[in-house]
Structures are given as structure tokens and as C-alpha cells.
Amino acid sequence: MSDYILEMTNITKTFPGVKALDNVTFKLRPGTVHALMGENGAGKSTLMKCLFGIYHRDGGKIIFDGKEVDFKESKEAIDAGISMIHQELQPIRMMTIAENVFLGNYPLGKFNLVDHAKMNEETKTLLNEVGLYIDPKTLLNELTVSQMQSVEIAKAISHNAKIVIMDEPTSSLTSSEVEKLFEIIDSLKAKNIGIIYISHKMDEILRISDDISIMRDGQYVGTWPASEMTTAKIIQNMVGRELTSLFPPKTNVVSDEVILRVDGLTSPNPLSFKDASFELYKGEVLGIGGLVGAQRTELMEALYGLRVLERGEISVHGQPVTIKKPADAIANKIALVTEDRRYNGIFGVLSITDNASIAALKQYVGGFGLLNEQKMNEVVDSNVSRLRVKTPSNKTQIGSLSGGNQQKVILARWLANNPDILILDEPTRGIDVGAKYEIYQIINNLAAEGKAIIMITSEMSELLGVSDRIMVMCEGRVSGFLDRDEATQESVMTLATKFMVGEQEGE
Ligand SMILES: Nc1ncnc2c1ncn2[C@@H]1O[C@H](COP(=O)(O)OP(=O)(O)OP(=O)(O)O)[C@@H](O)[C@H]1O
Ligand SMILES: [Mg+2]
Structure with missing residues (x-):
């Protein structure tokens, strides 16, 4: 018997223009929390999507629960005992909470009809477990981002999985919801379930993880027991250099x-x-x-x-x-950069250039009302490089960027608008910490x-x-x-x- 519930070895994955994963190894022990860390675009979500059947790896081996596996779609992964809380929430907004939780997996009753009563009842129990006391028949549309995230968590624990992947599960949670999640994590551990935990929040990582693995630029850097790690050590391994200060010196002068x-x-x-x-x-x-x-x-x-x-x-x-x-x-x-980028902020299928310039299009209209594409590209290029967006090209669809890099494109959009x-x-x-520093610097400079x-x-x-x-x-x-x-x-x-x-x- 292996000590591990999951062994991913030499995983590689290339997208056009990006080697997202380069020989990555990741091993998870049952009944533990294993944090996966790395800067924006390091490849964390991609590694998890390769496991979960969303992406197909180019090479490498995955052994799950003693067997070699190769999931072709998420449903196979879920059926085998893997659950995933996605970084970018994907709720279906015109459906109820219960319908979202049971999506594709509806309990059937008499005459093979969906048993709504049972579905609502079970959803209610799950919601209470994550600390949500709302009617399971509420439309997702009516929930706050934090409630949607809790629904996502409820959904993930509903599958009786052997592994639960949590990709930035707390990004929108209130502090009491975070505590609830940590209680859930403890109870999952007690049931010998393995948890892969991705977050940029250092205090959470140090508090709940047993092991920490770090990736940098698509490569595996190493794995350490969490007890041997400090914030400084983690940052150093993530960015490959020492970061002496978390905030840039202030150079702005507040006028009256x-x-x-x-x-x-x-x-x-x-x-x-x-x-x-x-x-x-x-x-x-x-x-x-x-x-x-x-x-x-x-x-x-x-x-x-x-x-x-x-x-x-x-x-x-x-x-x-x-x-x-x-x-x-x-x-x-006046410009507003919204909190929920997926629904208010980004246009997933458009390119970075389109996304970054959408609010400022008027500025680029030249003679005869034609769009001055060259000017638009120049401004976008300069903002994208100022923010160090990690992307093969500005023609890339924004939906394929890592979460943190999408956020930077949204910022670039508003800088183009010159508010x-x-x-x-x-x-x-x-x-991630390095990019945060850059954003603080931009705020300071503005x-x-x-x-x-x-x-x-x-x-x-x-x-x-x-x-x-x-x-x-x-x-x-x-x-x-x-x-x-x-x-x-x-x-x-x-x-x-x-x-x-x-x-x-x-x-
Ligand atoms: N579907 C895709 N098509 C093209 N490139 C992709 C796709 N998915 C991911 N990538 C690229 O792969 C690299 C790794 O991205 P990934 O989303 O795994 O990063 P991450 O470590 O999860 O970052 P973050 O902390 O920002 O969420 C990035 O350069 C990203 O742009
Ligand atoms: Mg990610």
C-alpha cells in the first residue's frame, strides 16, 4: 500500500505559447491538507484541471487510490471520488441552489421524475453544514458572491469524495464563513479525506496545512512540512528571490x-x-x-x-x-473596478486587448468614427506590460489566463480610461504577493x-x-x-x- 491517495508524476501540459506544466510532481497523503502555492500563472489550477479531467495532460502519470487513472471529463473524476471547488465560480444563475448543487446528478423519484422535495431537503442539510441558512429554492442570482462560494463548497462535500480540491475557496467568504470551512476541513480530515488547498492567503495556509508544495513558472519547486515553513520562506520559494517589503514606500502627496x-x-x-x-x-x-x-x-x-x-x-x-x-x-x-470579475468584469471570449480597452473605446475613435486600432494597441500594450500580465500575446482570450492575471487586465482597462x-x-x-506589490505601486503612482x-x-x-x-x-x-x-x-x-x-x- 502506498502512503499516498494521489500521486501525480512528471505531468506536462502545453497551451499555445505557454508551457503551463513542466514535469510537475505532486503527492497527497490521505487525511491531510496539502497546500499548493505559487505566483499567478504558476500552473496550480492547470495541474488540478489535468487531474479533474477538464484538461488533458500531454505527459505524465496519475495514480489515484492505487490505480492509474486518466479522466476524460469531470464526471469521471467525480464518480471516482474527486471533488473540486473551482477558482472561478460557475453557478447557473437562473437555477435554484438545490438545482445547482445536484446539477447532472438529480435524485429521481416515482416515474423517474426529479424528486424536488428530496433534493431540497438534502440541500438544506448541506447548506446548514456550511453555515448557510437560506431556502434551497432561492435562485443563485439572488445570492451574494460569498453565499455563492458557500454553495460551491456545499456542492463539493455532497459527493462523498476521497479527495477534495479547493482552488481559492475563501476568496469571497466572510470571516465566520471561513471558520465554518475550516471546521468542515477538519471533519473531512477526520474521515481520512485528502484536501488540496490553493490560496494566496499566507495566514490560512500556515494555519491549516500539513504539507506545502510550491510551483514556479510551471515547474515543481518542492514540498515541505508546513511546520517547517514561514511566510518569508514560502515567498522566497514562490518568487525565487527575497521580497524585503510587502508595501512600496508612499510618494503621493494628498492635496487639500x-x-x-x-x-x-x-x-x-x-x-x-x-x-x-x-x-x-x-x-x-x-x-x-x-x-x-x-x-x-x-x-x-x-x-x-x-x-x-x-x-x-x-x-x-x-x-x-x-x-x-x-x-x-x-x-x-469616475471608474469602478468591480469585485466579482467573472460577472461584472470580464468578457471571457474576448482578447486581452478588447477587454482592456472596452471602457475606453471612445478615446480611440479617430476620423470618420473609425477605431484607431494602433493607438488602442499601444495603450493596452503599455498597461499590460506595466502590470506584468503573464500572457503569450494580447490577442489571447482573457478566459484562458490565470485568475490573478485576469484581475490585472481589468485594472489595465481602467488605466486606459484615464479616470x-x-x-x-x-x-x-x-x-500573488509579488503582483500585489506591483498593484500597490500602481495605486501609489496614480x-x-x-x-x-x-x-x-x-x-x-x-x-x-x-x-x-x-x-x-x-x-x-x-x-x-x-x-x-x-x-x-x-x-x-x-x-x-x-x-x-x-x-x-x-x-
Ligand atoms: N485554457 C488555457 N489556454 C491557454 N493558456 C492557459 C489556459 N489555462 C491556463 N493557461 C495558462 O497556463 C498558465 C498557468 O495558469 P494557471 O491558471 O494554472 O495558473 P495559477 O497558478 O492557477 O494562477 P492563479 O494564482 O492566478 O490562479 C498561465 O500562463 C495561463 O495563462
Ligand atoms: Mg488558479
Whole structure:
């Protein structure tokens, strides 16, 4: 008997222009959590997709549960006992939660009809296990990103698998949902199930993994017991060099010129934001802190014309403006980089150039209303290289890029639009440490050029490390402001829970 439930050896996979996997070895012991780490584009998701039957490897051997396997499609992998929580959520939005969970696997009752009652009942039990107490008949469309991610987790544990692959499972979860997931992971371990865990969140990795494997540029670097690893060692092996600081030095100067003033913004939805007022200065990075559910995204979407307002005023450069739709926001040089890139952000089948320029097309219209393609390509090229997007060419479809690189293309898009006010909602979600540094550098440089930036982030270190000033929200209301030098984890958390009564969610 082998010590391993899974042995992948010498796996190779080439895409046009990219050697995504080059002789990669990966071995998983049953009943353990094995973290798979590496920079954006290192090949983590590709390795897992080769195992799961989504991609077909060019070479190498996979032994699962003592037998050599070669899954031709995901269904074969699932039937054999492998489950996967995908990095890019793929819910079918017009179906209910229960239908999504049982997709392709519906329980049949009398006359071979789908047994909806049974399906809903079993889904309810699964949802409770992941801490979701909502009706299984709810349409996916009505859920928040974090709830969708929990549904995805429920779906993965529903298959009675021997291996569960989790590719960035916590990217949108609230802290209490993360705790629930960790409890689930413990119970899976107790059942001797092996877990492959992919994440860019160092603290999670060090907390829950037994072993850590690292990949770099499609190659296998090594495997270590987690107890022997530190953040610094992991980073060094991931990027191949030492990273001395996580944040670039600040070079922007905040002016006293108010670029944006927001006064009493209130949503018609009583559970959403109310009476939000703040000012944003030229050259400033205003961080917005708060727990998931604080209505930060909703407030920013309203500023961008994606949500209706009950009342409140917005002025830009001292002039009152009406923003009812994104075109109004764009006309006032406001840009929004959304949190849920798959549904609001990217156009998967279009090329990088198309995706990066879509918001700025007007700028490239020349004489006779024709698109000046050369100019467009120049701007995109410069932004794509500025952000170091890892891609064989700018004609590549964005859907085939690694998750973190897709995020960079979205940023490149807004840089092409040359906004005065740039709103970034969780800009570094799913981005590796090296690329995060580059994004912070870009934020810093934009502020130094006199742009005003609003950044929503759930990562405390990022909030403290990048912002000039922090606005904290709690349950739809602004609970306070902190200057860079007075902000600490504690002062932010105190404000983030200020209006909560009874059960407190948080650290
Ligand atoms: N379907 C595809 N077609 C072409 N290239 C692809 C495809 N899928 C992945 N790649 C390329 O393979 C490389 C590895 O990508 P992969 O998604 O495995 O990275 P990753 O390690 O999961 O990164 P991230 O942390 O950003 O999710 C990248 O260069 C990516 O662009
Ligand atoms: Mg990935």
C-alpha cells in the first residue's frame, strides 16, 4: 500500500505559447491538507484541471487510490471520488441552489421524475453544514458572491469524495464563513479525506496545512512540512528571490482640494447603506474597511450609477452631479473596478486587448468614427506590460489566463480610461504577493499623479499599508474615519463592529 491517495508524476501540459506544466510532481497523503502555492500563472489550477479531467495532460502519470487513472471529463473524476471547488465560480444563475448543487446528478423519484422535495431537503442539510441558512429554492442570482462560494463548497462535500480540491475557496467568504470551512476541513480530515488547498492567503495556509508544495513558472519547486515553513520562506520559494517589503514606500502627496463630496447617500433598501457622507481629496488613497456585509460595495456601486438612491448628493470638483447610470459616472471621470470579475468584469471570449480597452473605446475613435486600432494597441500594450500580465500575446482570450492575471487586465482597462476618481473593490483578490506589490505601486503612482483613489479591501494589512486615510463602515453606515498614523487593526475592528449588537462577527 502506498502512503499516498494521489500521486501525480512528471505531468506536462502545453497551451499555445505557454508551457503551463513542466514535469510537475505532486503527492497527497490521505487525511491531510496539502497546500499548493505559487505566483499567478504558476500552473496550480492547470495541474488540478489535468487531474479533474477538464484538461488533458500531454505527459505524465496519475495514480489515484492505487490505480492509474486518466479522466476524460469531470464526471469521471467525480464518480471516482474527486471533488473540486473551482477558482472561478460557475453557478447557473437562473437555477435554484438545490438545482445547482445536484446539477447532472438529480435524485429521481416515482416515474423517474426529479424528486424536488428530496433534493431540497438534502440541500438544506448541506447548506446548514456550511453555515448557510437560506431556502434551497432561492435562485443563485439572488445570492451574494460569498453565499455563492458557500454553495460551491456545499456542492463539493455532497459527493462523498476521497479527495477534495479547493482552488481559492475563501476568496469571497466572510470571516465566520471561513471558520465554518475550516471546521468542515477538519471533519473531512477526520474521515481520512485528502484536501488540496490553493490560496494566496499566507495566514490560512500556515494555519491549516500539513504539507506545502510550491510551483514556479510551471515547474515543481518542492514540498515541505508546513511546520517547517514561514511566510518569508514560502515567498522566497514562490518568487525565487527575497521580497524585503510587502508595501512600496508612499510618494503621493494628498492635496487639500476636494475632488469628490458625497453627502447623505441613502439606499431605498432599509438594509443597505444610509446617510453616507465623505470627502475624497486629490492625490489621496481612501481605504474603506469593514466586515463583509457592511454595504461598502453597494455604496460604491451607487456612486457609479449601478444602484438607485433614495436621497443624497454627489459633487465632483465642487459641482453637483447626477449619477443615474455608469455612463454618467464615466462622464465625470469616475471608474469602478468591480469585485466579482467573472460577472461584472470580464468578457471571457474576448482578447486581452478588447477587454482592456472596452471602457475606453471612445478615446480611440479617430476620423470618420473609425477605431484607431494602433493607438488602442499601444495603450493596452503599455498597461499590460506595466502590470506584468503573464500572457503569450494580447490577442489571447482573457478566459484562458490565470485568475490573478485576469484581475490585472481589468485594472489595465481602467488605466486606459484615464479616470480622475478610481474606485477599486478588492483589487488584489486572488493576486500573488509579488503582483500585489506591483498593484500597490500602481495605486501609489496614480495618487502621486493627482488621481483620487477609493479602495475597498477586506485584507487588514492592505488597508493599513496602502491607505492615506481609512473610512470604516458597519451595517450600512459610516462608523468613523482614521488617519494613516492612528489606524491599527484594533481601531479598525472597533469601528467595523460599532453598530453591531449581540452576536459579533469578526476576528
Ligand atoms: N485554457 C488555457 N489556454 C491557454 N493558456 C492557459 C489556459 N489555462 C491556463 N493557461 C495558462 O497556463 C498558465 C498557468 O495558469 P494557471 O491558471 O494554472 O495558473 P495559477 O497558478 O492557477 O494562477 P492563479 O494564482 O492566478 O490562479 C498561465 O500562463 C495561463 O495563462
Ligand atoms: Mg488558479
